[in-house]
Amino acid sequence: MGRVRTIARRTFLIGTAAVAGGLVVGAIAYHWPLKNPLLDDLDEGDAALTPYVRIDRNGITIITPRADLGQGAYSMQAALVAEELDVAWGSFSVEPGLPSAAYYNGAVLAEGFPFAATNDGFLANRARGMGGVISKLIGLQITGGSSTVPDGYEKLRMAGAVARQLLLAAAAKQTGVAVSALRTQDGEVITPNGDRIPYRTLGAAAAQMRAPSHVTLKDPTEWRLLGQPMQRLDIAEKSTGVTKYGIDLRFPGMVYATVRTNPRIGGGMLSVDDAAAKAAKGVITIVPITGGVGVIADNSWRAFQAAALLQPQWGPAPYPSTSSEIWENVAASFTDDLKDSRFKNEGNVDGAISSAGAQALSAEYRVPFLAHAALEPLNAIVRFDEGALAIWTGTQVPRFLQEAAAKVAGIHADDVTLHAQISGGSFGRRLETDYVVQAVEVAIAYPGVPVKMTWTREEDMTHDFPRPLAMARARGVVQNGQVHAYALDIASPSVSASQTSRLGASLPGPDLGIVAGAWDQPFAIPHYRVTGYRVPETVPVSAWRSVGASANGFLHECFLDELIHAAGADPLRERIRLCTDDASRRVLEAVGEMSGWGTPLAAGRGRGLAFTLSFGVPVAEVVEVTNTPAGITIDRVFVACEVGRVLDPVNFESQVEGGVIWGLGHAMNAEITYADAMPEQTNFHQFYGMNLGQAPVIVVQALETVHQVRGIGEPPVPPAAPALANAIFAATGQRVRELPLRKHVRFA
Amino acid sequence: MRLVVNGQPHELDLEPEMPLLWALRDELGITGPKYGCGVGVCGACTVHVGGKAVRSCSAPVGSVKEPVTTIEGLGTRESLHPVQKVWIELQVAQCGYCQSGQIMTAAAFLAGNRQPTDEQIDQAMSANLCRCGTYPRIRAAVRRAAAALGGR
Ligand code: FES
Ligand code: FES
Numbered sequence: 001m002g003r004v005r006t007i008a009r010r011t012f013l014i015g016t017a018a019v020a021g022g023l024v025v026g027a028i029a030y031h032w033p034l035k036n037p038l039l040d041d042l043d044e045g046d047a048a049l050t051p052y053v054r055i056d057r058n059g060i061t062i063i064t065p066r067a068d069l070g071q072g073a074y075s076m077q078a079a080l081v082a083e084e085l086d087v088a089w090g091s092f093s094v095e096p097g098l099p100s101a102a103y104y105n106g107a108v109l110a111e112g113f114p115f116a117a118t119n120d121g122f123l124a125n126r127a128r129g130m131g132g133v134i135s136k137l138i139g140l141q142i143t144g145g146s147s148t149v150p151d152g153y154e155k156l157r158m159a160g161a162v163a164r165q166l167l168l169a170a171a172a173k174q175t176g177v178a179v180s181a182l183r184t185q186d187g188e189v190i191t192p193n194g195d196r197i198p199y200r201t202l203g204a205a206a207a208q209m210r211a212p213s214h215v216t217l218k219d220p221t222e223w224r225l226l227g228q229p230m231q232r233l234d235i236a237e238k239s240t241g242v243t244k245y246g247i248d249l250r251f252p253g254m255v256y257a258t259v260r261t262n263p264r265i266g267g268g269m270l271s272v273d274d275a276a277a278k279a280a281k282g283v284i285t286i287v288p289i290t291g292g293v294g295v296i297a298d299n300s301w302r303a304f305q306a307a308a309l310l311q312p313q314w315g316p317a318p319y320p321s322t323s324s325e326i327w328e329n330v331a332a333s334f335t336d337d338l339k340d341s342r343f344k345n346e347g348n349v350d351g352a353i354s355s356a357g358a359q360a361l362s363a364e365y366r367v368p369f370l371a372h373a374a375l376e377p378l379n380a381i382v383r384f385d386e387g388a389l390a391i392w393t394g395t396q397v398p399r400f401l402q403e404a405a406a407k408v409a410g411i412h413a414d415d416v417t418l419h420a421q422i423s424g425g426s427f428g429r430r431l432e433t434d435y436v437v438q439a440v441e442v443a444i445a446y447p448g449v450p451v452k453m454t455w456t457r458e459e460d461m462t463h464d465f466p467r468p469l470a471m472a473r474a475r476g477v478v479q480n481g482q483v484h485a486y487a488l489d490i491a492s493p494s495v496s497a498s499q500t501s502r503l504g505a506s507l508p509g510p511d512l513g514i515v516a517g518a519w520d521q522p523f524a525i526p527h528y529r530v531t532g533y534r535v536p537e538t539v540p541v542s543a544w545r546s547v548g549a550s551a552n553g554f555l556h557e558c559f560l561d562e563l564i565h566a567a568g569a570d571p572l573r574e575r576i577r578l579c580t581d582d583a584s585r586r587v588l589e590a591v592g593e594m595s596g597w598g599t600p601l602a603a604g605r606g607r608g609l610a611f612t613l614s615f616g617v618p619v620a621e622v623v624e625v626t627n628t629p630a631g632i633t634i635d636r637v638f639v640a641c642e643v644g645r646v647l648d649p650v651n652f653e654s655q656v657e658g659g660v661i662w663g664l665g666h667a668m669n670a671e672i673t674y675a676d677a678m679p680e681q682t683n684f685h686q687f688y689g690m691n692l693g694q695a696p697v698i699v700v701q702a703l704e705t706v707h708q709v710r711g712i713g714e715p716p717v718p719p720a721a722p723a724l725a726n727a728i729f730a731a732t733g734q735r736v737r738e739l740p741l742r743k744h745v746r747f748a
Numbered sequence: 749m750r751l752v753v754n755g756q757p758h759e760l761d762l763e764p765e766m767p768l769l770w771a772l773r774d775e776l777g778i779t780g781p782k783y784g785c786g787v788g789v790c791g792a793c794t795v796h797v798g799g800k801a802v803r804s805c806s807a808p809v810g811s812v813k814e815p816v817t818t819i820e821g822l823g824t825r826e827s828l829h830p831v832q833k834v835w836i837e838l839q840v841a842q843c844g845y846c847q848s849g850q851i852m853t854a855a856a857f858l859a860g861n862r863q864p865t866d867e868q869i870d871q872a873m874s875a876n877l878c879r880c881g882t883y884p885r886i887r888a889a890v891r892r893a894a895a896a897l898g899g900r
Contacts, residue, residue, distance in 0.1 A: 069843060070841075070842040070843025070844065070845075070880050071842065072842070231836075231839065232839055232841075234841070234844065235836055235839050235841055236825055236836050237825075237844075238841035238844030238847055239828075239832045239835040239836045239840070239841060239844075239847060239851065240819065240820070240823065240824060240825055240828070240832055241780030241781075241818065241819030241820050241822075241848045241851075242780070242820065242825075243844055244779065245782075245845060247779075247782075247783065248773075248779035250777055250779075256774060281763060299766075299770060299774040299775065300770060300773070300774050300783075301766055301767060301769075301770035301774065302766075304786070373879065374843070374845075374879055375782070375784045375790065375792060375843070375845040375846050375877065375878075375879045375880075376782070376784075376843070376845045377783065377784075422843075423843065424782070424843045424844070424845025424846075425843040425845060425879050425880060427879070454783070456786065457783075457784065457785045457786055457787075650839050651839070654839065654842060654882070654885065655842075657881060657882070657883075657884050657885070658842055658880045658881035658882065659881070660881070661881030661883060661884075662879075662880075662881050665881070683785050683786075683787055683789065684784075684785045684789045684790050684877060685787070685789045688877070689879070689881075690883075691874040691875070691877070691883075692870060692873045692874045692876070692878075692883040692886060692887060693870040693871060693873075693874035694874075695881075695883035695884060695887065697884070698884055
């Protein structure tokens with residue numbers, strides 16, 4: 001039996017948030033119907049049955065408004081619709097859709113309120129519902145926060161189910177057979193006498209039908225696609241080199257451009273000598289842009305060559321010059337003035353620490369700035385023509401991008417057409433719009449033809465908004481073989497403040513990102529406190545795969561490991577004893593079993609455990625290392641996690657593997673440092689994660705014991721670094737309190 | 749200058765120092781080889797020149813005397829190269845941006861070594877970067893392709 005979902009008739013287009021957010025209806029004008037963006041663009045005989053399904057004479061198109069950055073989002077969104085629409089896998093096209101408020105993301109803000117993800121109380125649910133409402137009101141069509149699946153899980157299945165109901169109704173009218181006697185299969189309605197009517201011929205009639213007041217979603221036991229391994233829709237193309245990323249598109253008359261701006265972000269350009277660049281082969285023109293210049297040529301490489309000949313005088317940075325000065329700022333931020341949050345404050349931490357006197361433990365931890373460095377350098381193709389902009393690029397924020405581009409061009413956002421492209425990675429970088437704004441500036445200076453602006457790798461790496469650095473000062477007390485008190489002070493610049501300031505706004509209140517993955521962990525330590533300090537912004541920063549938890553997993557879990565070892569307790573058993581959340585406990589138990597925790601290892605080998613609850617997903621990882629004469633090897637990683645239902649087991653495993661490699665690789669090797677207020681790392685010889693030969697065997701288990709659906713793109717990242725550091729301690733006795741680890745240990 | 753790419757001869761009038769990558773991408777419109785670093789450290793631009801894996805971002809087009817094969821010429825959806833076939837079976841790609849280079853590297857390696865050890869596979873594939881972290885699947889795919897190609 002499926003569950004029946006009632007749809008408010010005028011709002012069915014925007015999905016189940018109307019149900020999930022029922023608590024707050026009335027407080028805000030929540031039922032404003034959002035415009036279906038597909039309706040603007042239909043020919044006669046075509047039908048847009050919901051914002052997610054278009055049926056025309058050529059067939060069925062499923063709209064997948066969340067960006068595919070490599071995480072398989074197009075396939076996943078299509079599968080959710082296709083399951084209920086009842087169409088064969090791969091028998092439809094997929095389109096990213098236009099920027100529209102109808103594609104608001106109700107899940108991404110849901111965790112932005114100060115209630116831990118394990119707190120299911122009324123207040124917490126109400127606050128999460130409010131996140132959905134706010135996101136709807138500002139039309140936040142954003143990809144991020146591992147939210148694609150939770151946001152789409154009901155909304156997209158309902159979209160498919162509504163479309164199927166309308167098609168059935170149209171077929172009933174056409175054949176005179178009652179809807180209840182009709183069935184569907186693989187994109188066709190089937191009558192009792194076996195006639196098959198393709199959906200594609202029913203589209204126009206279906207659009208005339210009354211939208212159903214309720215639909216019944218399939219019970220998961222009836223699923224044909226979801227829950228099974230599916231071949232990602234993009235996999236064959238990506239394996240034969242025919243996928244077109246934004247950087248690959250070509251148009252007649254297109255010219256090729258690159259830009260150079262000040263790597264001291266915000267410092268501007270004082271002057272430039274462009275004589276040599278102008279004279280270089282293939283250069284068409286050189287145009288000024290904000291804080292630098294654009295070089296337009298007849299070939300990307302020629303544009304790069306010419307750009308290298310530019311002699312710019314960069315202005316001074318609005319922040320300190322060197323990493324050591326920036327660290328001094330961080331170290332000076334543990335003050336009452338800069339205290340940002342203290343959402344975790346249990347027992348009497350100060351009392352417990354002072355009565356322990358010299359027995360109290362303390363340590364300082366550091367994590368560095370990190371670049372996103374997706375393998376596809378940032379790029380955009382822009383044509384400015386008769387007061388309108390056409391833009392081809394990959395983005396996680398189509399609506400913001402449209403507005404930012406419109407503002408630069410002095411036109412209305414409606415006159416900006418965005419063609420969303422597949423991205424060669426992002427990891428949060430495409431939440432920003434800087435690269436597109438630059439391409440727009442270049443295109444405005446050279447109107448009438450498409451201008452493909454590509455950043456060199458060097459421009460990309462030195463103009464990132466990096467993951468912020470962070471420092472933790474931790475203190476704790478152990479007693480009777482147990483962790484008794486834990487005080488964690490974390491100082492970091494605020495990602496949210498930095499991002500919203502670039503949108504011309506400010507975010508009131510504390511930034512949970514500073515303490516995410518630390519304040520909200522499900523442990524009942526008698527005296528337990530997590531305090532966030534907001535370091536005044538130096539280098540502008542942004543969200544990086546798993547955001548605040550990417551740093552805080554390491555900060556929280558390494559010192560917890562220190563305390564457990566000091567108590568003489570077992571890292572797994574003590575965490576299980578302290579754990580207050582059932583799903584988290586099961587995850588810890590599972591990883592213990594998978595990894596053979598507690599079984600003896602040969603000399604020189606070690607196991608490390610870490611656990612982080614982030615984005616509502618508890619993840620426990622055990623890393624096994626060997627200390628060889630050539631250095632440390634990472635042999636195996638065991639991952640247990642709880643996302644509720646796994647919708648595509650193969651892609652799920654890929655995302656976990658990718659997250660673990662991301663977390664481990666950066667922990668081993670990567671940092672962005674500053675000298676002369678510029679990043680010192682300019683390309684992948686200086687900024688890199690691990691290579692294939694260093695990659696461990698990764699064993700993944702999803703528990704599927706809770707009734708929720710969560711994304712997995714980010715949660716495996718935070719526990720990877722601390723599990724590795726804890727393993728290195730187990731194997732060598734050396735406690736490394738700073739990333740990247742290679743500053744202190746050698747990897748083979 | 750004359751350049752044979754995927755069996756097609758092309759007459760090009762280019763400065764010889766232009767990297768093969770950009771001759772392919774911007775002059776010939778062959779975009780399977782990718783720009784990742786431009787300095788020979790990521791492998792995204794890997795193509796075959798005379799059957800050998802070459803980083804096209806660092807090979808001046810004027811120095812290329814032998815025929816060039818890009819991912820587009822290795823195999824197509826209709827007639828897949830055995831390496832591409834296992835890449836699809838194991839669903840290796842995430843963003844996929846590095847995968848042309850990974851596949852071209854693996855294909856050239858396996859053509860020269862039909863019975864590679866696991867260590868040789870790791871070594872052969874270790875200079876190609878994947879930011880998405882598909883290494884475990886690449887490793888499994890190369891092992892399986894080696895087996896399929898008649899080795900082990
Ligand atoms: S682009 Fe050639 S090796 Fe990176
Ligand atoms: S699949 Fe994205 S870089 Fe390798």
